[in-house]
Amino acid sequence: MENKVRVGVIGCGAIGRDHIRRLTGLVPETDVVAVADFIPEAAQKVAGQYGAKFYATGEELIAAPEVDAVLITSADPSHAGYVLECLKHNKYVFCEKPLAQTASDCEKIMQAELACGKRLVQVGFMRRYDRGYAAMKELIAGGRLGDPLMIHAAHRNVSQAPGFETDYAITRVAIHELDISRWLLGDEYATAQVLAVRQSKATKGEWLNPQVVMLTTKSGQRIDIEVQTDGAYAYDIQCQVVCENGTVNLPDPAAVVTRADAKYSFDILTDWSQRFIEAYDIEFQQWAKAVLADHLTGPSTWDGYAACVAADAVMLSRKTGKPENVNMIDKPALYA
Numbered sequence: 001m002e003n004k005v006r007v008g009v010i011g012c013g014a015i016g017r018d019h020i021r022r023l024t025g026l027v028p029e030t031d032v033v034a035v036a037d038f039i040p041e042a043a044q045k046v047a048g049q050y051g052a053k054f055y056a057t058g059e060e061l062i063a064a065p066e067v068d069a070v071l072i073t074s075a076d077p078s079h080a081g082y083v084l085e086c087l088k089h090n091k092y093v094f095c096e097k098p099l100a101q102t103a104s105d106c107e108k109i110m111q112a113e114l115a116c117g118k119r120l121v122q123v124g125f126m127r128r129y130d131r132g133y134a135a136m137k138e139l140i141a142g143g144r145l146g147d148p149l150m151i152h153a154a155h156r157n158v159s160q161a162p163g164f165e166t167d168y169a170i171t172r173v174a175i176h177e178l179d180i181s182r183w184l185l186g187d188e189y190a191t192a193q194v195l196a197v198r199q200s201k202a203t204k205g206e207w208l209n210p211q212v213v214m215l216t217t218k219s220g221q222r223i224d225i226e227v228q229t230d231g232a233y234a235y236d237i238q239c240q241v242v243c244e245n246g247t248v249n250l251p252d253p254a255a256v257v258t259r260a261d262a263k264y265s266f267d268i269l270t271d272w273s274q275r276f277i278e279a280y281d282i283e284f285q286q287w288a289k290a291v292l293a294d295h296l297t298g299p300s301t302w303d304g305y306a307a308c309v310a311a312d313a314v315m316l317s318r319k320t321g322k323p324e325n326v327n328m329i330d331k332p333a334l335y336a
Contacts, residue, residue: 005092005291008034008067010058010082011074012042015096018273019073019284024050026281029288036061038074058082062089069291072096076171080105087112087120092291094284096124097175099304103312106305107329114332119296122287123304125179129286130279132251136241137184139248146244148185151223153177153239156232158270159204166207166318169229170311174213177225177239178310179303184241187217188306189326192313202231213314214323234268235275302335 007030009020016037023030036055037043047054055061058078062070062085069092072082080100086093087109099121100106113121127133140148155173170178182188195212203209213225239250253275255266269275283298290296306328313324 003029003292005030005288006033006066006068007031007071008036008055008061008064008069009046009052009071009073010036010061010078011072011096012037012039012046013073015273016071016073017046019071019280020046020050022281022284023071023288027284027288029292030284033066034061034064038078059085062086062091067091069093076101080109083109083121084112087116090116090120092120092122092296094122094124094287095304097179097304098171098308098311099123099301100308101171103305103309106301106308110301110305110332113301114334118294119300119334121301121304122290122296122298123300124283125176125183125299125303125307126276126279126283127176127180128183128279128299129282130276133180133184133239136239136248136250140184140241140243141186145246145248148221148241148243150221150242151181151184151239152242153181153223154226154228154236156226156228156234156236156238157230157272158232158235160230164205164207164229166211167315169207169209169211169227170213170314173229174211174225174227174314175307175311177213177223177227178215178307178314179299180239181215181223181225182217182306182310183303184239185217185221185223187219187221188328189215189310189313190218191216191323192310192317192326193323194314194318200228200231204230208318211318215310215314215326216323235270235272236268237275300335302331 032052034053035043035046036058044054070086072095193214209230210228215223241248257266313326317324
């Protein structure tokens with residue numbers, strides 16, 4: 001690497017193609033040089049479109065000498081294996097959430113990364129790059145509002161793809177709240193619980209909807225997260241941090257206000273990719289610069305692990321009907 005990161009992308013579905021467009025058009029520090037996908041035709045099409053080399057498997061792409069860093073946007077069950085393969089080759093890897101589907105796989109990744117002697121893994125928790133969340137974090141850290149006491153959050157979705165399941169509400173949806181809440185508060189979780197609520201008739205499948213997740217941190221802060229995965233009025237993300245001397249709210253995205261027909265109104269987004277489009281842009285711009293500087297600063301393997309352990313405790317609570325402890329290993333110095 002000199003002044004360009006040569007990126008190989010594993011996963012050419014919707015989010016993979018969007019990230020390739022982003023890396024190609026908005027991140028001057030990157031060149032997408034290789035692609036692979038479980039469906040070869042998908043990767044071949046993208047390879048032709050962007051002048052990248054097609055590889056039949058992710059493992060071949062990772063081993064390719066022209067690939068400096070790897071972006072993983074493949075199906076969730078494949079993430080851990082590909083990340084471990086990247087570490088085996090001592091290559092930087094950006095993995096979309098989740099880092100892995102089990103805490104034990106996250107721990108394996110941690111051990112492999114520790115053996116490399118430096119951070120090579122970044123996890124795709126893009127909300128940390130959203131201007132609203134970043135401003136909230138800065139205000140809380142500044143101390144003017146006193147210590148943070150609690151968070152009220154909501155994650156509301158219009159619909160889900162076929163095959164959606166109850167656990168996905170945590171592992172694919174609320175996983176963002178699990179990460180951003182601990183980031184805003186600067187604390188780790190102690191307990192997690194799911195509360196039963198009246199179910200929505202708007203749900204188009206058999207999964208539980210909505211769910212309410214409750215968490216406590218080690219210092220006693222409390223977080224409540226409303227997770228509505230189907231039938232909501234829009235894609236709407238809400239977050240309020242209550243502090244000793246005031247509150248801070250996540251701002252809504254900028255929107256044109258209309259006055260007509262005796263109504264005062266503005267549109268609300270319906271798609272997650274549009275709500276956080278700028279955050280994705282900033283996320284990859286900063287990642288590319290960090291790789292070139294040989295010093296990652298974004299969400300780490302530890303952050304992926306923390307979210308996974310918290311999600312496991314939430315899902316266990318749904319089965320036991322009581323709060324469950326969030327039991328984590330000691331944090332390695334690499335992630336301090």
